[in-house]
Amino acid sequence: MKNFDLDSELKRVRVPERTEDYWNEFPSQVRASLRHQRTGSGSQYSGRARLAWAGGFALAVALGVLCAQFHPLQAASQAITRQERHFRLQLAQLDAGLHLLMFNPHGMGYLLAEAN
Numbered sequence: 001m002k003n004f005d006l007d008s009e010l011k012r013v014r015v016p017e018r019t020e021d022y023w024n025e026f027p028s029q030v031r032a033s034l035r036h037q038r039t040g041s042g043s044q045y046s047g048r049a050r051l052a053w054a055g056g057f058a059l060a061v062a063l064g065v066l067c068a069q070f071h072p073l074q075a076a077s078q079a080i081t082r083q084e085r086h087f088r089l090q091l092a093q094l095d096a097g098l099h100l101l102m103f104n105p106h107g108m109g110y111l112l113a114e115a116n
Helices: 003-012 020-070 072-082 084-097
Strands: 098-103 110-114
Touching: 020 072, 072 084
Parallel strands: none
Antiparallel strands: 098 110
């Protein structure tokens, strides 16, 4: 349908008759409808925001309890201090066993060759 056809079709349709009371109450009806839509969408957003905050808080509390209960950093630190002598021995062997460090021409990085 072209614009001309649409315009002629719209001009043929009669405008519905409205009473004076309808036009007097129309602005307040529009405001009430907008207020209802605004509070309806606002409460939906607010509910999602509350759910997100509650989920984030629950996750933070769960991680706090988990860290307080199991002490992962403390356990790792204790394991390292217990195995410190073994680590030092392995580093010394690695340092003594490497005699050549050369550039890798086929890519980024270095090649490590062990002494035979």
